[in-house]
Amino acid sequence: MRLSIKNISKEYAGGKLALRNISLEQQNGILGLLGPNGAGKSSLMRILATITQPTAGSVHWEGIDILKNPNALRRVLGYLPQDFGVYPNLSPQEFLTYLAAIKGMSGRATRQRIEALLEEVNLTEVRHQPIRTFSGGMRQRIGIAQVLLNDPRLIIMDEPTVGLDPEERVRFRNLLSQLSGERLVILSSHIVSDIETIASSIAIINGGSLLQHNYPHEILQGVEGKVYEALLEEAELKDFASRQQIIHTMRRQGGWMARYLNASGLPAHSTETPVRATLEDAYLWQVSHKAKASAYV
Ligand SMILES: Nc1ncnc2c1ncn2[C@@H]1O[C@H](COP(=O)(O)OP(=O)(O)OP(=O)(O)O)[C@@H](O)[C@H]1O
Numbered sequence: 001m002r003l004s005i006k007n008i009s010k011e012y013a014g015g016k017l018a019l020r021n022i023s024l025e026q027q028n029g030i031l032g033l034l035g036p037n038g039a040g041k042s043s044l045m046r047i048l049a050t051i052t053q054p055t056a057g058s059v060h061w062e063g064i065d066i067l068k069n070p071n072a073l074r075r076v077l078g079y080l081p082q083d084f085g086v087y088p089n090l091s092p093q094e095f096l097t098y099l100a101a102i103k104g105m106s107g108r109a110t111r112q113r114i115e116a117l118l119e120e121v122n123l124t125e126v127r128h129q130p131i132r133t134f135s136g137g138m139r140q141r142i143g144i145a146q147v148l149l150n151d152p153r154l155i156i157m158d159e160p161t162v163g164l165d166p167e168e169r170v171r172f173r174n175l176l177s178q179l180s181g182e183r184l185v186i187l188s189s190h191i192v193s194d195i196e197t198i199a200s201s202i203a204i205i206n207g208g209s210l211l212q213h214n215y216p217h218e219i220l221q222g223v224e225g226k227v228y229e230a231l232l233e234e235a236e237l238k239d240f241a242s243r244q245q246i247i248h249t250m251r252r253q254g255g256w257m258a259r260y261l262n263a264s265g266l267p268a269h270s271t272e273t274p275v276r277a278t279l280e281d282a283y284l285w286q287v288s289h290k291a292k293a294s295a296y297v
């Protein structure tokens, strides 16, 4: 499987530039699309799912231009939009049967597939209940099931873990890692921990630009040796925050514990202690550092 995105830009009516010249190549595996709110994640995913057209650029799937030939991709696509709507009066079983029919699937194999999928997303017990009585997380799980109906080769899920409780998140992760074989899965999130354990590569986007596309360990390497913690007094905090790139602060007895990035090579505080860097540190570094850098251009 090969997806090739070249120089994609998207300008919405009204002049909003949501994607700026994005290029990336991805083969089999799980690509995590990471970026803050408004970064352009959904815009890019809608283009890949052939829902909208880019203003410029090209997308090829297995060498086929999908902007010119969207049906070639739609046949092998499973897509979960961010604002996934369901039919409130249908039950999960009815809804999946209905969607299967739209995709031209019927018969015993399809019934078995739906049964297995309901089991995978833990909705077997409620499969005959109307969806309107479901929680947000349960609805999201129907969305995940419908993505997998036609055994897709390209799976695009826009914030699939939103609304899932910790137990269901683990279940979702296991489900994805079981999807072995010739597949490419693209997941978006603005929460690093949602994708860091399952993504084989991560693309960080911000302000419509691709900041980095790399293996998680390579992204992590970018901040290794640059993350510190220091114990600050209340009165120091504001000034410190204006000088350092704070990742987060935690109240401690008599003051604050600040976690921050320091690439200067000089200690930023007398209590500065190096700590082990995480992928979240790397993500925040990328998003804030590059944003600042481009603001000065
Ligand atoms: N249909 C549209 N018309 C005009 N502007 C849009 C449209 N859809 C998105 N935008 C704008 O494009 C930018 C990128 O939006 P997009 O939804 O792709 O971001 P996102 O990364 O998915 O954000 P979120 O994490 O909030 O889902 C935002 O500034 C948004 O306001």
Ligand SMILES: [Mg+2]
Pocket (backbone or CB within 6 Å): 041, 042, 043, 082, 158
């Ligand atoms: Mg979005």
